[in-house]
Amino acid sequence: xxxxxxxxxxDGVLAIIITIMVLELHVPEGHxxxxxxxxxxxxxxxxxxxxxIGIYWNxxxxxxxxxxxITGPVLWANLHLLFWLSLYPFTTAWMDESDLARTxxxxxxxxxxxxxxxxxxxxxxxxxxxxxxxxxEAMGADVKGKLSPVLYVAGILLVFVSPVxxxxxxxxxxxxxxxxxxRIEAYLAEHEAQRS
Amino acid sequence: xxxxxxxxxxDGVLAIIITIMVLELHVPEGHxxxxxxxxxxxxxxxxxxxxxIGIYWNxxxxxxxxxxxITGPVLWANLHLLFWLSLYPFTTAWMDESDLARTxxxxxxxxxxxxxxxxxxxxxxxxxxxxxxxxxEAMGADVKGKLSPVLYVAGILLVFVSPVxxxxxxxxxxxxxxxxxxRIEAYLAEHEAQRS
Amino acid sequence: xxxxxxxxxxDGVLAIIITIMVLELHVPEGHxxxxxxxxxxxxxxxxxxxxxIGIYWNxxxxxxxxxxxITGPVLWANLHLLFWLSLYPFTTAWMDESDLARTxxxxxxxxxxxxxxxxxxxxxxxxxxxxxxxxxEAMGADVKGKLSPVLYVAGILLVFVSPVxxxxxxxxxxxxxxxxxxRIEAYLAEHEAQRS
Amino acid sequence: xxxxxxxxxxDGVLAIIITIMVLELHVPEGHxxxxxxxxxxxxxxxxxxxxxIGIYWNxxxxxxxxxxxITGPVLWANLHLLFWLSLYPFTTAWMDESDLARTxxxxxxxxxxxxxxxxxxxxxxxxxxxxxxxxxEAMGADVKGKLSPVLYVAGILLVFVSPVxxxxxxxxxxxxxxxxxxRIEAYLAEHEAQRS
Numbered sequence: 001x002x003x004x005x006x007x008x009x010x011d012g013v014l015a016i017i018i019t020i021m022v023l024e025l026h027v028p029e030g031h032x033x034x035x036x037x038x039x040x041x042x043x044x045x046x047x048x049x050x051x052x053i054g055i056y057w058n059x060x061x062x063x064x065x066x067x068x069x070i071t072g073p074v075l076w077a078n079l080h081l082l083f084w085l086s087l088y089p090f091t092t093a094w095m096d097e098s099d100l101a102r103t104x105x106x107x108x109x110x111x112x113x114x115x116x117x118x119x120x121x122x123x124x125x126x127x128x129x130x131x132x133x134x135x136x137e138a139m140g141a142d143v144k145g146k147l148s149p150v151l152y153v154a155g156i157l158l159v160f161v162s163p164v165x166x167x168x169x170x171x172x173x174x175x176x177x178x179x180x181x182x183r184i185e186a187y188l189a190e191h192e193a194q195r196s
Numbered sequence: 197x198x199x200x201x202x203x204x205x206x207d208g209v210l211a212i213i214i215t216i217m218v219l220e221l222h223v224p225e226g227h228x229x230x231x232x233x234x235x236x237x238x239x240x241x242x243x244x245x246x247x248x249i250g251i252y253w254n255x256x257x258x259x260x261x262x263x264x265x266i267t268g269p270v271l272w273a274n275l276h277l278l279f280w281l282s283l284y285p286f287t288t289a290w291m292d293e294s295d296l297a298r299t300x301x302x303x304x305x306x307x308x309x310x311x312x313x314x315x316x317x318x319x320x321x322x323x324x325x326x327x328x329x330x331x332x333e334a335m336g337a338d339v340k341g342k343l344s345p346v347l348y349v350a351g352i353l354l355v356f357v358s359p360v361x362x363x364x365x366x367x368x369x370x371x372x373x374x375x376x377x378x379r380i381e382a383y384l385a386e387h388e389a390q391r392s
Numbered sequence: 393x394x395x396x397x398x399x400x401x402x403d404g405v406l407a408i409i410i411t412i413m414v415l416e417l418h419v420p421e422g423h424x425x426x427x428x429x430x431x432x433x434x435x436x437x438x439x440x441x442x443x444x445i446g447i448y449w450n451x452x453x454x455x456x457x458x459x460x461x462i463t464g465p466v467l468w469a470n471l472h473l474l475f476w477l478s479l480y481p482f483t484t485a486w487m488d489e490s491d492l493a494r495t496x497x498x499x500x501x502x503x504x505x506x507x508x509x510x511x512x513x514x515x516x517x518x519x520x521x522x523x524x525x526x527x528x529e530a531m532g533a534d535v536k537g538k539l540s541p542v543l544y545v546a547g548i549l550l551v552f553v554s555p556v557x558x559x560x561x562x563x564x565x566x567x568x569x570x571x572x573x574x575r576i577e578a579y580l581a582e583h584e585a586q587r588s
Numbered sequence: 589x590x591x592x593x594x595x596x597x598x599d600g601v602l603a604i605i606i607t608i609m610v611l612e613l614h615v616p617e618g619h620x621x622x623x624x625x626x627x628x629x630x631x632x633x634x635x636x637x638x639x640x641i642g643i644y645w646n647x648x649x650x651x652x653x654x655x656x657x658i659t660g661p662v663l664w665a666n667l668h669l670l671f672w673l674s675l676y677p678f679t680t681a682w683m684d685e686s687d688l689a690r691t692x693x694x695x696x697x698x699x700x701x702x703x704x705x706x707x708x709x710x711x712x713x714x715x716x717x718x719x720x721x722x723x724x725e726a727m728g729a730d731v732k733g734k735l736s737p738v739l740y741v742a743g744i745l746l747v748f749v750s751p752v753x754x755x756x757x758x759x760x761x762x763x764x765x766x767x768x769x770x771r772i773e774a775y776l777a778e779h780e781a782q783r784s
Contacts, residue, residue: 203397204400207400207401207404208404209396210401210410211401211405212404212408213405214405214407214474214478215406215408215409215412215478216415218412218478218479218481219412219415223416223482223483223485223486223489224486227490227495227496228491228495229495229496230494231495232486232499242568246471246475246478247471248497250468250471253401257394257397261394344420374468378421
């Protein structure tokens with residue numbers, strides 16, 4: 001039950017984050033294609049942030065399928081993750097409005113990085129807790145999980161060369177995670193097979 | 197369980213989209229009926245978009261009753277649909293504020309069309325997946341589903357003649373879907389009858 | 393299951409309406425009590441609309457406990473109710489910003505009235521549907537339900553005398569419904585007693 | 589069932605409150621670190637309000653695990669609590685934009701205090717209701733619950749000396765509650781052990 005309510009609350013927060021980002025897309029003042037073109041950066045980064053939240057929702061959901069008990073630290077680590085994710089609309093909007101200026105793009109990258117670290121902390125706490133052995137086993141080498149923060153740091157450093165260049169590793173992380181991750185599904189299927 | 201959480205997340209996103217559109221309705225500066233009259237276009241298109249989201253929620257709900265397993269592609273096709281739907285408040289607001297100027301009305305139509313295509317993709321993926329035979333059988337000839345994109349394209353073309361004229365097929369799609377669709381309910385009732 | 397998802401969706405919409413109204417409360421520009429005083433009307437009418445949504449949520453919840461099957465008409469009558477409720481933030485904000493000018497207060501009253509009518513339609517459709525006999529029996533004479541639209545009309549007429557006076561019957565409706573309504577609870581308790 | 593829907597509705601409202609606060613964080617007009625620095629107060633108080641809502645969600649969840657029946661008064665006491673919490677985005681934003689001026693910080697403190705009182709009322713109503721003995725037993729001396737309003741009053745008084753000083757007890761309350769409270773968990777674990 002506790003788990004169900006934590007999942008429902010997290011789903012609610014993620015659903016709101018993913019939807020209110022559109023409120024930061026300013027309606028163009030003119031009525032021509034050119035006016036919409038000014039919003040084009042906004043549209044692309046909105047799509048990027050949308051995909052990120054979709055990925056977090058997907059991974060969050062899979063991870064908690066293998067979490068047996070919500071302890072206090074897990075609950076707060078989850079809120080910590082939601083905190084960084086709830087800043088996405090703010091940092092996305094600042095980057096958009098600046099037309100990919102250096103500092104706002106850097107701040108966006110730092111926001112992505114902070115969320116990735118928060119996710120790693122949450123994952124480690126669940127692995128250490130009751131029933132965590134299953135999650136560790138399912139995670140395996142966790143290449144994607146380890147690669148993501150590295151790519152974020154690479155993007156952050158590249159922003160100093162050129163903000164657009166910095167976006168490349170950020171997009172790479174999103175693409176990498178959209179390729180379906182069958183580890184947990186495979187783990188569950190295998191264990192179900194063993195039982196029967 | 198996976199299905200329950202996907203439905204809950206989708207419901208959350210749809211509930212937020214349908215509600216935040218009202219935030220795009222600007223409070224009139226004056227305090228007379230005439231001032232409210234300036235918001236009248238906004239009110240009507242707000243109602244139209246409200247009905248669209250209601251229809252998607254309704255159809256989404258029926259479709260997933262016949263979906264047995266959430267695969268990775270289904271999950272991403274669902275997020276893809278939610279992405280286009282989450283742009284409704286933005287495109288509705290632009291069309292409103294332009295008093296039905298050509299380009300914004302065209303963009304609104306393209307948004308409606310993109311969502312319809314995204315829905316079709318989602319439906320096909322569910323039909324191809326485990327348990328999809330039931331959905332295909334329930335869908336039958338799927339006249340409405342095939343007619344909707346055609347009507348959207350007709351509306352998009354008519355916008356070049358006159359934006360108001362282009363809205364006619366858009367409204368027609370909404371009316372067509374509001375007429376209750378008993379296919380899935382009939383299918384479920386029949387199969388339940390067969391079992392007992 | 394259908395009922396569960398309709399309730400969850402309605403809860404989501406009501407939760408969002410009740411919460412986003414605060415976004416219409418403009419943060420005062422000055423930093424003194426007097427500046428907050430300018431928002432005082434906003435605060436009171438915000439509280440009033442908050443109570444209304446709370447009442448609708450409460451009554452909605454009780455009513456659907458006695459609804460056995462969600463038919464197409466019930467689904468659309470429910471969305472129709474949510475449509476009028478979703479306009480509360482807009483009409484509340486207009487009334488607030490006009491400092492209770494005549495037309496905005498009138499429009500607020502019409503919004504309240506439209507929602508009451510939508511609720512009555514929904515209730516009648518549920519009573520006519522499968523299992524509706526229980527709801528009709530539980531409703532009894534339904535004095536409150538019949539009195540509410542009358543009071544709203546009285547308030548709308550009084551607005552022509554004085555907008556502040558028109559608010560009196562609106563507040564009376566809220567107070568009347570906050571007094572707990574034990575009819576459905578009593579009906580359920582009685583029937584449960586009969587079974588055992 | 590009634591309890592499930594009250595929890596779901598409360599979760600929805602809390603999820604929205606915690607997320608829309610970010611909408612009050614104004615995107616800086618400039619594109620430098622210094623421009624973000626102007627938002628720094630906003631960032632810190634946003635984090636503080638985020639933690640408060642997280643604490644309320646956590647405590648709310650634990651408390652209702654021991655609530656057996658939702659009576660009318662409990663339902664309204666719950667809405668009363670949500671009302672004060674829904675004002676957090678407003679009072680947080682005012683305090684932020686004033687750069688911690690006296691009156692806005694005072695109003696923020698009064699908002700925190702009102703929510704704490706609303707929570708105490710809700711707790712007492714649950715304790716008095718059916719099954720409330722378990723909650724009273726689990727609460728024990730309830731040192732934290734009694735200390736919180738005292739600290740809020742201390743903060744409110746300190747604001748008259750210096751607004752920044754007033755924030756110290758407010759932060760202290762948040763820290764105090766973040767330290768995990770095992771009373772209800774311990775109570776449940778013990779009683780489960782007794783049964784088996």
